[in-house]
Amino acid sequence: MAEFQPKKEYGIRAEEYPYHGTKLHGHKSYGALEFNLAAEYPMIERAKREKKKRRTVPHMAAAAMAVATVVLTAAAAAPPATPAPKPVSQAAYTAPAELPTQPEPTLSPPTQPAAAPAVHVHSYTVQTEQKASCTAPGVLRYVCDCGEEYTESIPMTDHTPEIIPAVEATCQATGLTEGERCSVCGEILVPQEETEKLPHTLKKKWGAYPTCTTPGYTSELSCTVCGEVVQKSKLLPATHHANAVTYPGSDSTCITHGHTESTYCPDCNTWLVPRQERPLTGHRHIVEVPAVAPTCTATGLTAGEKCADCGAILTAQQSVPATGHQHIVEVPTVAPTCTAMGLTAGEKCADCGAILTAQQSVPATGHQHVVEVPGTAPTCTATGLTPGKKCADCGAILSGQEEIPKTDHLHIVEITPVDPTCTEDGHGPGKRCADCGTVMVEPEIIPSEGHVWAPATDAPGYLECTVCHERKLKEPTVDGG
Numbered sequence: 001m002a003e004f005q006p007k008k009e010y011g012i013r014a015e016e017y018p019y020h021g022t023k024l025h026g027h028k029s030y031g032a033l034e035f036n037l038a039a040e041y042p043m044i045e046r047a048k049r050e051k052k053k054r055r056t057v058p059h060m061a062a063a064a065m066a067v068a069t070v071v072l073t074a075a076a077a078a079p080p081a082t083p084a085p086k087p088v089s090q091a092a093y094t095a096p097a098e099l100p101t102q103p104e105p106t107l108s109p110p111t112q113p114a115a116a117p118a119v120h121v122h123s124y125t126v127q128t129e130q131k132a133s134c135t136a137p138g139v140l141r142y143v144c145d146c147g148e149e150y151t152e153s154i155p156m157t158d159h160t161p162e163i164i165p166a167v168e169a170t171c172q173a174t175g176l177t178e179g180e181r182c183s184v185c186g187e188i189l190v191p192q193e194e195t196e197k198l199p200h201t202l203k204k205k206w207g208a209y210p211t212c213t214t215p216g217y218t219s220e221l222s223c224t225v226c227g228e229v230v231q232k233s234k235l236l237p238a239t240h241h242a243n244a245v246t247y248p249g250s251d252s253t254c255i256t257h258g259h260t261e262s263t264y265c266p267d268c269n270t271w272l273v274p275r276q277e278r279p280l281t282g283h284r285h286i287v288e289v290p291a292v293a294p295t296c297t298a299t300g301l302t303a304g305e306k307c308a309d310c311g312a313i314l315t316a317q318q319s320v321p322a323t324g325h326q327h328i329v330e331v332p333t334v335a336p337t338c339t340a341m342g343l344t345a346g347e348k349c350a351d352c353g354a355i356l357t358a359q360q361s362v363p364a365t366g367h368q369h370v371v372e373v374p375g376t377a378p379t380c381t382a383t384g385l386t387p388g389k390k391c392a393d394c395g396a397i398l399s400g401q402e403e404i405p406k407t408d409h410l411h412i413v414e415i416t417p418v419d420p421t422c423t424e425d426g427h428g429p430g431k432r433c434a435d436c437g438t439v440m441v442e443p444e445i446i447p448s449e450g451h452v453w454a455p456a457t458d459a460p461g462y463l464e465c466t467v468c469h470e471r472k473l474k475e476p477t478v479d480g481g
Helices: 006-010 042-052 057-073
Strands: 124-130 138-144 149-154 161-164 179-182 188-190 202-205 220-223 229-231 245-247 262-265 270-273 286-289 304-307 313-315 328-331 346-349 355-357 370-373 388-391 397-400 412-415 430-433 439-441 453-455 462-465 471-473
Touching (some): 286 313, 328 355, 412 439
Antiparallel strands (some): 124 138, 161 179, 179 188, 202 220, 262 270, 286 304, 304 313, 370 388, 388 397, 412 430, 430 439
């Protein structure tokens, strides 16, 4: 006795299977019942199709064998309603022991159910429709003798890598790193990366400077590996005395030769225009050198002659002896004062100012005449001074006369208020210092209220102020009133 387990075989829930829990019996009274489970139960076929999509070829073969095993080993299945009673064979039947009055019944074996029609079980042959490659999946075709068929995809194969050799860079072309590609489909698996060119291996061919008459050329740089000329030599034209210097000519003087204009090239060290010497002119402008009179202490000079152009002395000046101090005058004395020294009488030369007899210092006399200086009393606006002493000769303060601070405003009086008039302001009461007149409390200004005009009673045509009784002519109105 075996219990059918659809959940285990096909991945469906047991409760979805109609005969869940039904026993499969191999009793001979039922015969060999065959039936197509897939045709009877669509849910099993659906589970097979869903699982078929996820299986590989070996899995599909195993699943087909499992289905065949279930079909062939299921001899019979109980009806979906209540199970049928167990059949009783003749061999197993025994008559009752005590039935004297009744004839023995004749029992016939139960009617055997008709055999179920044979169910076709698919038997698939696997055919390779298309082989899998590294660029496309393969296809397996399953064909049954009955004509039923289905296909299944075969996963793509992996690429077959091969090395793409690296290409070394040169000074003329870039290089490539090593890469990989599939030897079957040619797909690049590891792309090659471009490497930078190598620098040129340079050598220098030195140039030559141009001269005034010969052209030159610049240096040339070329690669010793590839031979490429990186920097070509350029022709430099001749300079043609480009740095020649022209020296201006000079005139001859009395004692110095002049020269003509000349041109010199420092590049080739050549005089292009030679310099010619000019003859001397001689002393053409002779002037007199005035005499110098002698002084008390310095010698003098006689008159002479010299060339005005070159300054050469033509007639030398002769020395004249000094005259000595011919005019001597007296330097007066300076009387001493209380604080300054005096000087005695002296002598000096009136011509050159030289001191001949020096003056001697006389000591200061000091303050010989001291007098009293009265003090000054301070006020509320000015400081005072204490009594002291001073020199009657020079006026210098010798003692006292110290400053006494100002006093406060000692005599403060009231400011009488003034009533305002028609034309002048008045003010209120205030306070001021009687000594200096400084206002201590500023009186408040009472502004004037002006005239109060009314027609004069005794003078028609006039207006009279009712306060101060000032009169004025009434101004005529537009209507003549």
